[in-house]
Amino acid sequence: MTAHEDLWILTAQCPSRLGTVDVVTRSLAETENYVFAMNSFDDRATESFSIRVELRPLGGQQSIERFCAIFEERAAAFDMQWELKAPDHRPRVAILVSKYDHCLNDLLYRYRKGELAMDIPLIISNHPDLKPLADWHGIPYFHLPITPETKPQQEAELWQLIQDHDCELVVLARYMQVLSPDLAAKLDGRAINIHHSLLPGFKGAKPYHQAWDKGVKLVGATAHYVNNDLDEGPIITQGVQSVDHSHYPEDLVARGQDIESQTLARAVRYHIEKRVFLHDNRTVVFPD
Amino acid sequence: MTAHEDLWILTAQCPSRLGTVDVVTRSLAETENYVFAMNSFDDRATESFSIRVELRPLGGQQSIERFCAIFEERAAAFDMQWELKAPDHRPRVAILVSKYDHCLNDLLYRYRKGELAMDIPLIISNHPDLKPLADWHGIPYFHLPITPETKPQQEAELWQLIQDHDCELVVLARYMQVLSPDLAAKLDGRAINIHHSLLPGFKGAKPYHQAWDKGVKLVGATAHYVNNDLDEGPIITQGVQSVDHSHYPEDLVARGQDIESQTLARAVRYHIEKRVFLHDNRTVVFPD
Amino acid sequence: MTAHEDLWILTAQCPSRLGTVDVVTRSLAETENYVFAMNSFDDRATESFSIRVELRPLGGQQSIERFCAIFEERAAAFDMQWELKAPDHRPRVAILVSKYDHCLNDLLYRYRKGELAMDIPLIISNHPDLKPLADWHGIPYFHLPITPETKPQQEAELWQLIQDHDCELVVLARYMQVLSPDLAAKLDGRAINIHHSLLPGFKGAKPYHQAWDKGVKLVGATAHYVNNDLDEGPIITQGVQSVDHSHYPEDLVARGQDIESQTLARAVRYHIEKRVFLHDNRTVVFPD
Amino acid sequence: MTAHEDLWILTAQCPSRLGTVDVVTRSLAETENYVFAMNSFDDRATESFSIRVELRPLGGQQSIERFCAIFEERAAAFDMQWELKAPDHRPRVAILVSKYDHCLNDLLYRYRKGELAMDIPLIISNHPDLKPLADWHGIPYFHLPITPETKPQQEAELWQLIQDHDCELVVLARYMQVLSPDLAAKLDGRAINIHHSLLPGFKGAKPYHQAWDKGVKLVGATAHYVNNDLDEGPIITQGVQSVDHSHYPEDLVARGQDIESQTLARAVRYHIEKRVFLHDNRTVVFPD
Known part of the structure; x- marks a missing residue:
């Protein structure tokens, strides 16, 4: 039961x-x-x-x-x-990735074993690297490389793909492109990002290196809805992991990837199980 | 606010x-x-x-x-x-102790600073040791020494004290006497005990020594309602603490005291905030 | 660095x-x-x-x-x-599985991304179910079905495979067969099993159903070396996960799989990083 | 043993x-x-x-x-x-407080039960409020009120008291005064402060209100050595506690006090057990 x-x-x-x-x-x-x-x-x-x-x-x-x-x-x-x-409704979810595969692999595994009751009609990336992973799971992979010049055109394409595939949620699984304000607005309340820090701790580039420099004893990750304020959207859930003096920056990155994967997967699950309510910049979350 | x-x-x-x-x-x-x-x-x-x-x-x-x-x-x-x-209703709580003071001290501190919105009209013990602690907090302390011969009479006295002081909850804060079936029945659903193990793990005497002998890497505590099945009443909440090879049995005891205090205090708070529902041998708990 | x-x-x-x-x-x-x-x-x-x-x-x-x-x-x-x-030495590890794939998938992912610095020359199973997963990772999969009659012969085959592939560690990733005392003795100190309970809590069949029946608020998992005392070998590491009244037995199973995967992966990492020392029935573990 | x-x-x-x-x-x-x-x-x-x-x-x-x-x-x-x-050496520790009593009470309890093997020859405060607590524990309490005008003179007095009582460690247990650069330098590596945030998260005033405003799902505390960079000294240990939408700012304060007390006590224990090494702005900590 x-x-x-x-x-x-x-x-x-x-x-x-x-x-x-x-x-x-x-x-x-x-x-x-x-x-x-x-x-x-x-x-x-x-x-x-x-x-x-x-x-x-x-x-x-x-x-x-x-x-x-x-x-x-x-x-x-x-x-x-x-x-x-309905109990048998499976939300359609587009996953956006770049080169890091830890979040994607974790989501696909949980999806495959039934922990995440959703469908994944497509994966979109600005790099070709993760196509074999998508292929093995039988999920169409769209490669939309982005340069400053092509960004508006590629974002339009991305938005078209999301609409064509009837996706109600977009998951940025370490997608290393900032969404334009226009696209962020279109996805308001239905795009989830994972930030590799305990916001509002370390923003900007290389948060694990910043954390190491400060000698922190904990690293964390924050899953949040995307909005126009980069890395500052409404928080859905956060996770934390202990570290110590023996961890060099690259070790923190590795430790952080575990907590990122778990935190993002939990946020996605909360969303598709309809546990998250968004009011202005704050969320109400009824966890299980 | x-x-x-x-x-x-x-x-x-x-x-x-x-x-x-x-x-x-x-x-x-x-x-x-x-x-x-x-x-x-x-x-x-x-x-x-x-x-x-x-x-x-x-x-x-x-x-x-x-x-x-x-x-x-x-x-x-x-x-x-x-x-x-009512918001200003403060349940009256009797605390039962023996010689260990870690749970009592923790409860009294949380009570004093307002975290536990209750009144403590009396502390009852089968030993005189903790009277100074009760005195400092200005709480009457009743010493009811118990021997096999005097147990029925002293339990009757204990029950009378609970009634006279109009207590709606009894907390066994490492009270080292087993309640008789009769008294346990009278206190059904309103007596909370702390067991120094993750039930149903180590029962009986010296659970930390048993745990050490098995080389466990975690020790825990269980807060539960008292019933006639010793150490097996309905579970309210449990806590856990990591240990390692460098911890000898007495070290496990010390580590365990922290998690016991925290777990018991949480159970008491859940009870007085009316978060716990008892159905047969199982609880429903709505935490905050 | x-x-x-x-x-x-x-x-x-x-x-x-x-x-x-x-x-x-x-x-x-x-x-x-x-x-x-x-x-x-x-x-x-x-x-x-x-x-x-x-x-x-x-x-x-x-x-x-x-x-x-x-x-x-x-x-x-x-x-x-x-x-x-040596820094570039990669221990050769045989993984044994049955039908559950959560531990295997987790190990293969961590192996693939470099978190587990080992080689996996083969996967052995008493069922054919997980062959596609092994195939995708390019790892030879040996199907050794076991019946009471064929067990001695198949265990001999299994032992031969382990030797032929020069494996220094065997990981039982939810392998649902009890090893014979003879094979357990041959693998003494170099076979790791994951038990889906906080030993010595719930032994025997269906520990999550037992846990649910007791109304526990925590479930756990234990990674240990295999010995002749079923489910009682020396503990390497343990993990724990909170649950509540809303989790039915099947929910506990799902929750437990996460903590099993993490706990087993941690034990394997500790072993291959030479962090675990075995003395009689107890371990010394120097974690990072 | x-x-x-x-x-x-x-x-x-x-x-x-x-x-x-x-x-x-x-x-x-x-x-x-x-x-x-x-x-x-x-x-x-x-x-x-x-x-x-x-x-x-x-x-x-x-x-x-x-x-x-x-x-x-x-x-x-x-x-x-x-x-x-030596095994029987008990470092002499001065505790500095203001009005909040949660950290002081926690330290005194752990001290009293033997978890913190130190002596506390004196408590110093810029307010008279916590004198009764000190009295009950039989510890001399020095009231040194501080105004902008009297600060240099009172700090001189404070330093004299620390020297007269031969203290090798000073613990700022929610002491709400910033130490002058001169005094901070004198206490370099032997004054521990508790900051009520996961540094470098929320600095400055009312970190819990800042945290609430951001809708965080975790609050934390940081124990660190005092240096001239306010709230930025070398980190000894950090703790974290989950919160949710139902917690208003004052609830976060209450939740935070638990994690502050535990984190500070752990840092003090690490220090007096000689587990912390300070190199420039970073610590090496060998925990148990």
Whole structure:
């Protein structure tokens, strides 16, 4: 028996107001949708409401349709954005990479063994290096080399590929290109990046070398949504790893790759399991 | 701004059934009680439902009274046990100790600085050793020495003290006496013990010596509710600490004391913040 | 600059006695072998001595030869077992698997990216399932199906393969066959197994189901040397992962696979980096 | 049996050079000092050598005296600074505090139960608030209020107190005054501060509020030696604690206090157990 395999997930968010929880749960109960787990949080700081429900429609598809029919109008009265994810829905995810393969390999492994319930219709890279890895997994690999001159044109191509393949999430798995503000805006809330530092610690180039220079005893990684503020988007999750004096910069890089892979995979899982809610520059995350 | 200081906490549990969440949230909304955070879990294994709500009565005391008035009957229809904890309610907690002071000192410190929002009307011990520590904190200390002959009589006295001081929780902070089945039954679900091992690992005497003998690389501690099955009550939380070859048994004991103190304090905090639900031999815990 | 890439590793162990450290370091200094890092431990419990030295021969191969020439006799006087590992020596490792692929995939990835400085001349399995994974990595895969009747013969074949391929380490990466006492004895101190529990917690079948039944809040894994006492060999390293009420047995299995993979990979790395010393049923481990 | 109670600790450091380890171990062996544990590290980055030895003089005090007699000259030839700490030597430690009591209470508890083998001849504060805590532990408390005008004079007094009480270590346990460059220089390498952030993350005032504003999922603390670069001294150890969206700034402060206390206590223990070596702005730490 596993926890989630046959459950629908309802998520909703809106400005804070009396009755937000009630309108959700009442609509579910009236339409015979059984609640197995629920989390809600009303943030006094951002005055925003988030709710996530794991449910089973006792009357099958009919319960779902009845819920949608009555909830649409009610939710609108609360300015509520909501989504209902079927148990067999697999979000389509585009992965962007450059030359480092540790995050890609980790994601593909977790995907292959079923830990990440998503489809990966394509991998896009500005380098050809990781094509054999994609090939072995049977995933189309698009090589879009980028120079300062070709960047606008290649980003347009990249955006076209994402649309053509109907991707709802883009994962930057150590993709070493900064997205243009325009593309970042188009991907708002649905592009996840991994930064190889505990933001806001070490920004810019070679954070592990900076960390080594300071003699840190911990290195970390931050998974965050991409926005226009480079390396400063809303944080989804962070990971940390201890190091010591015997680790030279290249050792920190190696240690960091483990924590980067794990942190990015966790962020992707949280996103596709609908555990992350974005309000301005802050996230609400209901972990398992 | 802190998260919890002005919030009421509603908890409820009952057998699994459609509508459990709805009856709670609807009753809250109707009586103008504002929900800030909510967790519910419906366990398919034990077919039981648990819910915890942090709320603020928009209409003050009147909202609370109106809620209690309408919810009592509704809850009864679900065989629901429920409690509503006021923000300023401080549960009264009796602490039982023997000679080890690490858990007691840790609890008293967290209590004194406000991390544990409880009152400690008394400390009871089968030894006089820790009286000075109790004295400094201004807490009455009752010395009830126990021999096989006097145990029934002293346990009766202990029970009387708990009742006289109106304690709703008893914490066994390395209390080295096994409670009789009768007393354990009276304290069912409201006595927390700390076991110095990762149950069900090393039972019986000297678990750290057993651990050392096996050459373990981790030692741990388990906080659990007391029941008649010695060291096997429902687990609330567990902690772990790494060790290595250089640690002799007495070193493991010292390392273990840190993780015992932290684990017990966390369990007590979860209990008094109403985060723990007990269903048969298993717990549902909504951590923060 | 990385810590280890150009360094030789000297390891030695013997019964406790005055002068053990001195005979090692003096012999190194006399032959112009430069010590970069050293750990020694003299265990009062087992009365045994272990030392590990990372060094660079200032006089190149000549320094190494001079050291070996003078140290052999000196070490013998202490009943010292010792080994000197060249920086470019890559131990040959046979991996044994059954059907689970999480540990194998993890090992192959770390091997491929250079984190595990070893060669894998072959993978042996009692099932054909993981052959495609071996193929992609270009590693010969030997399928030795085992029934009660064929076990002795197939174990003989397995042992022959290990010898033919000159393997100095055998890794049981969720190999679901118990080795016979005879084979276990032949592989004494050079076969590593991963057990999916925090030994000595849950032995026998389905430890995650046992753990779930007890309502544990932590699951773990133990990497240990194989010996004749099933699941009770000397522990190399252990890992732990938190779980909660929402995790059903199959969820624990999934969570456990992550910690199994990490724990086994760490044990293998410790072994091939010569960080583990075995004295009777206990290990001394000098981690990085 | 505990690991350390009857052992002497020898520490030494000097510029990197062939023979550093040998001169130490040879001198110990010649004088019948038995080595139980040893760690050395030769840092290619700072070209410095550090060694720590736990030993027992087989010939008692005579072995110690003979060692000192022959080692003094030999060490000088390597420009080696060295110290030999007797098992019963308890370093004298002055603790500086302001109003926060969490670190002080934690240090006093660990001191009282024997985890920190030191003496605390005095506590110094710029506020009177924590005097009762000092009184209960029977430790003299000196109140040195500081204003911009009186700072030089009070720092002179503080320095005098440290000297009069013969303190070899000063612990700033959330002491909210910046030491003057002059006093910092006098205390170089023997004053430990706790910073309530994972340096170099959030410097300056209210790091937890900064952290909350960024929506971090981890908070941390850094224990470091005091130097003239505020909050940037050589790092001894760091700790980390997970947080989430439900934690408002004051909750982060509370969570952070736990990790501050633990991190500072660990740094103090490392220092008094002679595990920390300072080379320029970086430390070598041999943990247990």
